[in-house]
Amino acid sequence: MSSDRRRFLRELAGAAREVRGVSGAGRDAFAEARAALLRGDLPEETVPGREPDRLGEVELERYSRQLVLPEWSERAQLALRDASVLIVGAGGLGSPVALYLAAAGVGRLGIVDDDRVERSNLARQLLHYTPDLGVAKAHSAAAKLGFLNPEVEIVPYEVRLEADNAAGLLAGHDLVVDGSDSFATRYAVNAAACAARIGLVQSGVVGVSGLVMAIRPGETACYRCAFPQAPPPGAQPTCAQAGVLGPAAGVIGSLQALEALKLLTGFAPPLTDAFLQIKLASLEFTRVNVSRRAGCPDCGEG
Numbered sequence: 001m002s003s004d005r006r007r008f009l010r011e012l013a014g015a016a017r018e019v020r021g022v023s024g025a026g027r028d029a030f031a032e033a034r035a036a037l038l039r040g041d042l043p044e045e046t047v048p049g050r051e052p053d054r055l056g057e058v059e060l061e062r063y064s065r066q067l068v069l070p071e072w073s074e075r076a077q078l079a080l081r082d083a084s085v086l087i088v089g090a091g092g093l094g095s096p097v098a099l100y101l102a103a104a105g106v107g108r109l110g111i112v113d114d115d116r117v118e119r120s121n122l123a124r125q126l127l128h129y130t131p132d133l134g135v136a137k138a139h140s141a142a143a144k145l146g147f148l149n150p151e152v153e154i155v156p157y158e159v160r161l162e163a164d165n166a167a168g169l170l171a172g173h174d175l176v177v178d179g180s181d182s183f184a185t186r187y188a189v190n191a192a193a194c195a196a197r198i199g200l201v202q203s204g205v206v207g208v209s210g211l212v213m214a215i216r217p218g219e220t221a222c223y224r225c226a227f228p229q230a231p232p233p234g235a236q237p238t239c240a241q242a243g244v245l246g247p248a249a250g251v252i253g254s255l256q257a258l259e260a261l262k263l264l265t266g267f268a269p270p271l272t273d274a275f276l277q278i279k280l281a282s283l284e285f286t287r288v289n290v291s292r293r294a295g296c297p298d299c300g301e302g
């Protein structure tokens with residue numbers, strides 16, 4: 001770790017420590033996580049009073065505003081704590097997804113990204129700050145998420161998800177949230193999630209438009225059922241060509257996090273057998289129904 005980066009983390013920790021309203025136990029947990037971060041590792045257990053089938057005092061305080069929701073419950077919170085979610089991409093979509101899922105209390109988050117932070121990322125990829133330039137995104141993300149919620153186990157995977165490693169990366173997770181920026185990755189994630197029957201939230205964003213889709217493989221339409229073929233190379237502009245506006249990625253990533261919480265807790269019906277088409281310039285949200293396709297190579301029988 002460079003001395004600049006160490007100083008940055010120290011300053012960040014100092015600033016965060018000043019935040020008012022943190023309970024004594026929470027402050028201790030935070031101090032422990034901060035010390036571990038500066039050593040370059042994360043503590044395995046930082047939650048005082050945590051028991052297998054009930055929430056501890058610190059958790060009751062941290063999650064109090066969602067626990068009081070009529071749709072939510074301690075059972076929903078425990079389901080999140082027991083859950084393991086893989087996030088593909090720590091960029092414009094993956095940042096809000098990871099921030100909201102860590103904040104909400106998902107027990108274990110895997111972050112897959114093989115890129116390093118570049119200056120052109122900073123206008124929308126909110127997990128990365130200017131002092132992170134050149135740092136691996138998976139590790140930059142893990143550091144911030146560790147500060148946000150030391151109760152969550154963050155596992156960075158500095159690797160590019162491809163068809164031949166997708167199954168291995170997905171193994172052991174209850175859900176995968178895809179915030180990648182290429183059709184090849186999206187189809188590889190879809191095929192692996194279908195094969196392993198792991199729930200999936202798909203998305204895409206370019207310019208100020210995008211889509212979100214929740215999938216329960218084997219039960220509801222998968223990404224390939226909805227979009228049997230990728231557009232021919234060059235037909236669909238990339239973010240580098242067409243641009244992308246930060247808040248557009250923020251809205252779509254936030255919707256992905258919301259759908260992930262629905263799939264993990266059942267607090268509301270997820271957006272399955274449909275995708276939401278989102279045009280933010282005109283604020284149009286269109287639900288497009290889709291159904292499973294017989295003979296889908298990804299989710300079809302046999």
Ligand SMILES: [Zn+2]
Pocket residue numbers: 221222223224225226292293296297298299300
């Ligand atoms: Zn399918």
